[in-house]
Amino acid sequence: MENGVSRDAEGPRRSRGRGSGHWGTTTEERGSAVVDEAVDADAEVVAGREPPSARQPLSRDRIVAAALDFIDSQGLAGLTMRRLGQALGVEAMSLYRYVPGREDLLDAVVEAIIADMQSDEDVLRTPDHGWQDFLQRLAHGVRRVALAHPAAFPLVASRPVEAPWLRPPLRSLEWVEAFLAGLHDEGFDDASAVGAYRAFTSFLLGHLLLEVSALGADVGPLDVLEEDAEPERDDLTEYPLVVRLRAALSEDHSAVEFEEALEELLGRIASMRSAKTP
């Protein structure tokens, strides 16, 4: 997965009806495009649609991957055991042979998302050009997976965490260990490594959650110069500054902001670092 999500343009997406905000369909890497035919089949459940011919057998991984695809394309709210089964050409009950239940499936989706990062070539398991480079790569890796799955990322952010040493979005022992070990190798003592971990995670969480939530946000009339031009959705006369700065507020500078704030954070972390090893 090295599709350059680093382009900050791409423009804000639009989604009219609250709650059904289809984000751009992001069906890369994970195979099984099976899900795609369920799009818009919301009300139309044709009986024997799926040819039961050469269906590969179910498996936990296939189910989890299909669930992620489903969330990416239909949104989290649309994910239902029954619909997921349908997307896989199977009855819902079959899923329970591989997955204990819906909640556990969602946890598995979260795991799958952060596991994606393991295969990101730009992310290092251990620093080789200094800790700043290490953290830069890690941060960008997490950002790439967040932007690849904007509808699923809130799960990563909000699912209850099992242990206090796992902080979203770095919610895997693997990455926490890699983080701590990396900084330790680079001369951080225990306290500063832990401090850096805390600062790093809260930075990532805030930035990325806002970035993906902006992807779903309605952009409002003005930027597109709509045809019908409803005078104003709400009455904004009480909020003159919001009105005046509306364009500025709606501009998407998330990529540069991310870069700048990350730079700042690295500076802050540098000042936490013990000066033992140069």
Place this chain on the structure above:
Amino acid sequence: MENGVSRDAEGPRRSRGRGSGHWGTTTEERGSAVVDEAVDADAEVVAGREPPSARQPLSRDRIVAAALDFIDSQGLAGLTMRRLGQALGVEAMSLYRYVPGREDLLDAVVEAIIADMQSDEDVLRTPDHGWQDFLQRLAHGVRRVALAHPAAFPLVASRPVEAPWLRPPLRSLEWVEAFLAGLHDEGFDDASAVGAYRAFTSFLLGHLLLEVSALGADVGPLDVLEEDAEPERDDLTEYPLVVRLRAALSEDHSAVEFEEALEELLGRIASMRSAKTP
């Protein structure tokens, strides 16, 4: 609402069974302790429990307040139109006279939470001792409401936002306007006010979401020196640094970290500020 949630002690909470994590019952300010009797009545739905005597009439506000209480005490997952009706001594269908549906109810709960801040005496609508003081008070006000409603705060963080100029957790035109106007009065130009708004919101979102999610996190054996002492829940031998730093990682320094990071942020914002007005 000025109950000092500023004490950072209070210790980490415990919650064994995944998904049913009752946080500390936070039934302050908003009246209607009605909800409390629904606790643990999960399976036991006694028929004519509620004395239909002097029930005050339903109203949208009463419903929204009850929903918030319900989430605070039972968790978001437990909130059901039917159960909420029951908590209010009414059938679920009655709610639809006042609230369009469950989704809109959740939006209303989010509104209610951030509206809470309007009545926080420490939060200023307009700066009177400089912008730093203004933002300090605002940040702490938001933190207080987050900590007052840890189970509901993820809603504030994750609900789809209607417009790109509303950034969680400051998702109300009132506060965005107040923020921009405040900084403007203090000599910020448009670009730096907008930049400050962005930096401020992502800082708050990351910190507070992590703080409330830690409240629900299982703390694991070790800190309480449990009686039975199961050897280890998972095998952590592959993660030596996590094990070694486990205590440090589990310590709750959120209050001081918040303070320090906020201080840093204010410094960063100061450097964005135009130097026109001293």
Place this chain on the structure above:
DNA sequence: ACCTGAACACCGTTCAAGT
């Protein structure tokens, strides 16, 4: 071994009907 039909308890929501 793997999938399904039928069933259960529970949802959100509508609407005609009660008081």
Place this chain on the structure above:
DNA sequence: ACCTGAACACCGTTCAAGT
């Protein structure tokens, strides 16, 4: 005017039964 009963379509989940 305000609430409810009954109903509908849809859930998650279980389990005996099919192949």
